């Protein structure tokens with residue numbers, strides 16, 4: 001990595017979490033989790049009191065209420081631990097967490113375009129406790145911002161991807177892959193794009209059945225999936241006369257795409273948010289056809305009707321119902337998909 005390069009501190013801070021940094025130092029198991037906060041002995045002044053050092057997970061900041069009487073963001077923390085400058089801390093973070101050096105170099109200008117906006121985490125003054133920071137994005141309704149980094153070195157040939165029936169071509173096409181280090185370490189990272197094609201988040205799927213306390217999916221702090229539709233950026237480029245297929249999950253979407261059904265988006269859940277409805281409305285018209293293909297599950301039937309009813313106000317909607325309970329679109333063979341689409345493949 002060229003050490004002379006200017007580093008975009010904001011991009012580095014947004015790309016890594018305090019949890020990861022604590023884990024990097026082998027400290028995470030000394031910390032107790034309670035709601036949004038992690039508390040433990042202060043690793044900076046090497047204290048022993050288990051509640052003196054606190055991390056706000058959502059704000060990605062820390063505070064030592066004891067000797068240090070100080071707090072800050074992830075880079076401040078690394079700088080203190082290493083006895084180094086913020087710049088040196090950022091370079092270390094880039095190396096440790098395999099961030100793409102190009103994406104976090106200060107040559108990119110994005111944040112400078114929005115000088116009025118508050119960066120995610122910039123607490124460096126001990127006088128200001130963490131709780132006085134402005135509300136995070138999920139409370140203020142701001143859109144998800146394009147990421148300024150890319151996860152590189154993703155393992156495209158991880159067995160879990162093949163297990164879910166995805167070909168290497170599809171995996172590469174969607175930019176997914178197993179992430180060994182970084183924000184989505186130990187998970188299959190799947191990039192989520194906004195309609196303009198910017199990556200706004202990575203979703204991390206645990207490869208297999210996770211333990212009880214491990215979530216199947218991990219999404220970045222502050223990311224609002226209800227504002228996005230997975231694969232919308234590519235679906236909107238498909239011919240208007242083709243039906244738009246709406247499914248629940250990432251893997252449903254990727255599998256249908258693999259079968260040649262390219263005008264497909266995923267809700268990333270079994271409900272449709274108002275923002276998602278608005279997105280669909282924006283990219284369709286009164287002539288458009290929509291096929292809703294949700295997982296066949298008794299519990300979802302009310303949700304399905306709600307989605308159909310809302311979409312039918314502005315386009316033609318067909319709800320596809322599977323005969324067998326428990327059917328998921330990702331398990332359909334290509335010919336069956338083609339049949340459902342009325343031979344549109």
Ligand SMILES: [Zn+2]
Nearest residue numbers: 042045064068
């Ligand atoms: Zn301390």
